[in-house]
Amino acid sequence: MRIKAWSWVGPVTMVCFVVGALLALQFTTQRKTGAASRYGRADVLAQMLAGYKAQVDSQDAEINDLRAKLNEYREASTKNQGVLALLNKQLTQDQMALGLTEVMGPGMVMTLDDSTRATQAGEDKEPYLVHDYDLWPVVNELRSAGAEAIAINDQRVVATTAIRCAGSVFNINNVPVASPFVIKAIGDPGALSGALNIPGGVVEQFRASDFPVKVETRKDITIKAVPVAPSFRFAQPVPPEK
Amino acid sequence: MIMLPLFALLLGFLIVYILNISLPVGYADYISLIILASLDAIAGGVRARLEGTFDDGIFISGVIFNSMAAVGLAYIGDRMGMSLYLAPVVALGIRIYYNVGRVRRLLMGHAGAAGASPRDSDFERLGC
Secondary structure: OOHHHHHHHHHHHHHHHHHHHHHHHHHHHHHHHHHHHHHHHHHHHHHHHHHHHHHHHHHHHHOOHHHHHHHHHHHHHHOOOOHHHHHHHHHHHHHHHOOOEEEEEEEEEEEEEEOOOOOOOOOOOOHOOOOHHHHHHHHHHHHHHHOOOEEOOOOOEEOOOOOOEOOOEEEEOOOOOOOOOOEEEOOOOHHHHHHHHHHOOOOHHHHHOOEEEEEEEEEEEOOOOOOOOOOOOOOOOOOOOO | OOHHHHHHHHHHHHHHHHOOOOOOHHHHHHHHHHHHHHHHHHHHHHHHHHHHHHHHHHHHHHHHHHHHHHHHHHHHHHHHHOOOHHHHHHHHHHHHHHHHHHHHHOOOOOOHHHHHHHHHHHHHHOOO
C-alpha cells in the first residue's frame, strides 16, 4: 500500500514541471511583446523622424541657396538689356503665381485651434478637432475674396497643393502640419476678413462649436515660397496651331 | 516527497525563463488554456489523492484531454469569430475552485461536512 500511496507524486510532478515551463513561456512572451509595443516602435519612429527632419532642413537650405543664386545670375545677365528685362519681369510674375518666390504685402492672419468644448467620457472627440474638410472652405473663401498668396502653418497653398488628413496630422505639400493652425493670406485685408466673417460663414461655424478662432488684418505679411516646385511628368504644353 | 511537485514547477519555470524562450503572441491564449487545464488537473489530482481515489491513468489522460479540448474549443471559436475560449476558462475556473475547496476541507478533516460551499451534486450536474 505504501507504493500506491505515493504513486501520485510522479505524474503530478511531471505536470507541475510542464506547467512551470509554460508559465515561464507565457511570462516571457508577454514581457517581450509588451516591451516592444511600449518603447521599441516609438523609439525607432522618433529616430527616423529626427533623421528625416534633418534631411529636410538641409534640403530646404539648399533650395533657398540655389534660388538666391539663380536670381543673382538672372539679374546680372539682364542688366540694361531691354527684352531680357521684360522677360525677367514676366518670369517674376509667373513665379509669384506659382508660389516659387517669397512674397509680402497686406492681408490677414487667421488662427484656429481644436475646440475647447469638454467632451463627455466616451463621447466621440472627432467633431471637436480641426479636420482637413474644415480648412478647405477657409482656403476657398480666401481665394474667392481675391487672396494672392495663402499659407497654412507656413506651408504655401498653391495650385498643386493638397490639404489632406494623415492620421492625427495633415499633409500640406506633403509636409505634416498640426493644430493650432495659422492661416495667412495676402490680399485686400478688408475683403479677406470680411469673406471669413460673413454671417453663416466659416468663422461663425467654428465659433458655434467652440473652436478658438481669430481673424486679424495686418499691414505686412510675409509668406514663404513652396518648398519644392511642382514637376510635370505627364502634362506637356499643346503646340500652338498655325 | 510532497515538495517534489513544487520543485518541479520552479525548475520548469526557471529553465524556460533563463533560456528566454517566447512564442508568437497569437499562441498566448492557447498556452494560457493549457496552463489552466493543467492547474485544474493538479488540484483535482491532489484532491483525489486525499480522497484515496488517485489513478495515474485518469490523471495524465485528464491533463492531455482537457488541454486538447480547451485548445480545440478556443481554436474553433477563433475560426468562427466567437469567444469560445471563455467556455473552458469558466468551466476550468469553477473546477479549480471546487477542487481547492475540497482539498482545504479534506486537510481540515471536514470532508463530509455540509458547509457554505455548494454540494458535490451541484457540480456533478454542471458536468464538473
